[in-house]
Amino acid sequence: xxxxxxxxxxxxxxxxxxxxxxxxxxxxxxxxxxxxxxxxxxxxxxxxxxxxxxxxxxxxxxxxxxxxxxxxxxxxxxxxxxxxxxxxxxxxxxxxxxxxxxxxxxxxxxxxxxxxxxxxxxxxxxxxxxxxxxxxxxxxxxxxxxxxxxxxxxxxxxxxxxxxxxxxxxxxxxxxxxxxxxxxxxxxxxxxxxxxxxxxxxxxxxxxxxxxxxxxxxxxxxxxxxxxxxxxxxxxxxxxxxxxxxxxxxxxxxxxxxxxxxxxxxxxxxxxxxxxxxxxxxxxxxxxxxxxxxxxxxxxxxxxxxxxxxxxxxxxxxxxxxxxxxxxxxxxxxxxxxxxxxxxxxxxxxx
Amino acid sequence: xxxxxxxxxxxxxxxxxxxxxxxxxxxxxxxxxxxxxxxxxxxxxxxxxxxxxxxxxxxxxxxxxxxxxxxxxxxxxxxxxxxxxxxxxxxxxxxxxxxxxxxxxxxxxxxxxxxxxxxxxxxxxxxxxxxx
Numbered sequence: 342x343x344x345x346x347x348x349x350x351x352x353x354x355x356x357x358x359x360x361x362x363x364x365x366x367x368x369x370x371x372x373x374x375x376x377x378x379x380x381x382x383x384x385x386x387x388x389x390x391x392x393x394x395x396x397x398x399x400x401x402x403x404x405x406x407x408x409x410x411x412x413x414x415x416x417x418x419x420x421x422x423x424x425x426x427x428x429x430x431x432x433x434x435x436x437x438x439x440x441x442x443x444x445x446x447x448x449x450x451x452x453x454x455x456x457x458x459x460x461x462x463x464x465x466x467x468x469x470x471x472x473x474x475x476x477x478x479x480x481x482x483x484x485x486x487x488x489x490x491x492x493x494x495x496x497x498x499x500x501x502x503x504x505x506x507x508x509x510x511x512x513x514x515x516x517x518x519x520x521x522x523x524x525x526x527x528x529x530x531x532x533x534x535x536x537x538x539x540x541x542x543x544x545x546x547x548x549x550x551x552x553x554x555x556x557x558x559x560x561x562x563x564x565x566x567x568x569x570x571x572x573x574x575x576x577x578x579x580x581x582x583x584x585x586x587x588x589x590x591x592x593x594x595x596x597x598x599x600x601x602x603x604x605x606x607x608x609x610x611x612x613x614x615x616x617x618x619x620x621x622x623x624x625x626x627x628x629x630x631x632x633x634x635x636x637x638x639x640x641x642x643x644x645x646x647x648x649x650x651x652x653x654x655x656x657x658x659x660x661x662x663x664x665x666x667x668x669x670x671x672x673x674x675x676x677x678x679x680x681x682x683x684x685x686x687x688x689x690x691x692x
Numbered sequence: 693x694x695x696x697x698x699x700x701x702x703x704x705x706x707x708x709x710x711x712x713x714x715x716x717x718x719x720x721x722x723x724x725x726x727x728x729x730x731x732x733x734x735x736x737x738x739x740x741x742x743x744x745x746x747x748x749x750x751x752x753x754x755x756x757x758x759x760x761x762x763x764x765x766x767x768x769x770x771x772x773x774x775x776x777x778x779x780x781x782x783x784x785x786x787x788x789x790x791x792x793x794x795x796x797x798x799x800x801x802x803x804x805x806x807x808x809x810x811x812x813x814x815x816x817x818x819x820x821x822x823x824x
Binding site for chain 1: 699
């Protein structure tokens with residue numbers, strides 16, 4: 342956006358947040374992975390060949406070269422954090438928020454997880470003549486998750502808190518007039534922007550590769566990744582495009598497959614306006630979101646959105662082209678319903 | 693996309709739907725390549741028959757504003773782009789006509805007969821200078 346963008350994070354704060362983010366999501370993983378790699382390489386002479394790379398319920402049952410752990414270290418400890426850092430920086434732009442902070446913290450934690458998992462699994466095998474004598478790996482798994490939590494928490498704490506600016510109101514270009522006996526409706530479709538869609542697909546493929554790797558080598562927890570993969574695929578099919586319609590009866594938004602769906606009757610609508618919002622700053626990403634301040638919404642891109650203020654509930658938001666016109670029409674119907682709750686065909690105009 | 697129909701007027705519903713979409717194209721709310729919502733959606737929202745909406749879409753196709761393709765639905769045609777360029781001129785013409793006491797309907801009638809290619813135009817509308 343341009344210099345007129347009022348919702349962007351102040352430059353000095355943005356610089357500080359970005360620097361801290363880069364340190365925890367890139368510098369820390371590089372340092373951890375480099376140190377772990379050095380330790381791993383120095384241990385090579387003292388390790389049995391092959392080493393255990395998989396533990397079943399009855400103990401060690403999968404064997405392979407020790408270098409397998411180096412790949413695990415590089416992929417999960419460095420590759421995934423770097424990928425998530427690039428995707429986060431690209432999507433956040435000048436609108437920093439809590440979601441970016443969380444991604445940075447998780448990147449650092451992921452790296453610690455990989456280092457402890459790889460080194461821990463090898464540490465219990467050092468000095469053994471035969472890898473089959475290796476004890477159970479439960480302690481190592483618990484330790485690596487513990488390390489992830491600990492490092493994530495620390496990485497979260499060192500990053501500055503950035504409160505997103507609330508979206509500004511967009512003035513309607515023209516009021517929508519509804520005459521007696523006339524039925525005016527507004528229909529629109531909102532679709533995830535292509536770059537975002539590609540980013541989601543890239544992340545999905547990376548996760549798929551990770552799941553294949555984990556299942557192939559038998560690392561514990563591979564099924565968790567597989568399960569998340571299925572959930573993500575389901576989520577994607579219901580979250581890439583939504584139809585929005587505004588009728589005298591109220592507001593309706595639903596995905597192309599029909600679910601999820603939100604219907605807000607006109608009687609529940611206090612007012613409607615068009616706003617300018619930023620997905621990452623206010624909602625922490627794309628899709629069907631709940632913002633930190635309690636607003637719910639379908640957030641597909643940065644920019645114009647319809648904000649429906651509900652009676653007794655938090656506002657509902659949907660980003661869509663032509664939001665000004667849509668909001669003006671909905672406001673006209675809301676004003677009409679509020680003015681004459683029992684009348685059917687009265688006149689109403691937008692402000 | 694804003695669509696308005698008035699069941700109380702004598703104007704056919706399909707014509708009103710087509711007019712609404714034409715206005716959206718004129719206002720730049722719909723651009724070439726934009727997909728119109730499925731007729732079923734429009735009919736549901738307007739509480740009219742689906743065939744009425746299809747009739748409107750066919751009318752717009754006959755005017756060259758919309759492409760109808762099996763499987764892809766109705767898409768605003770590339771040939772609709774010049775319409776947005778005319779928007780300002782049409783605004784101006786209708787305003788000037790109204791100032792002179794000529795209704796939009798009369799104006800539409802004149803435009804229609806003008807299209808019937810009479811070599812010697814009888815109305816000197818285009819040469820007249822009117823200051824607002």
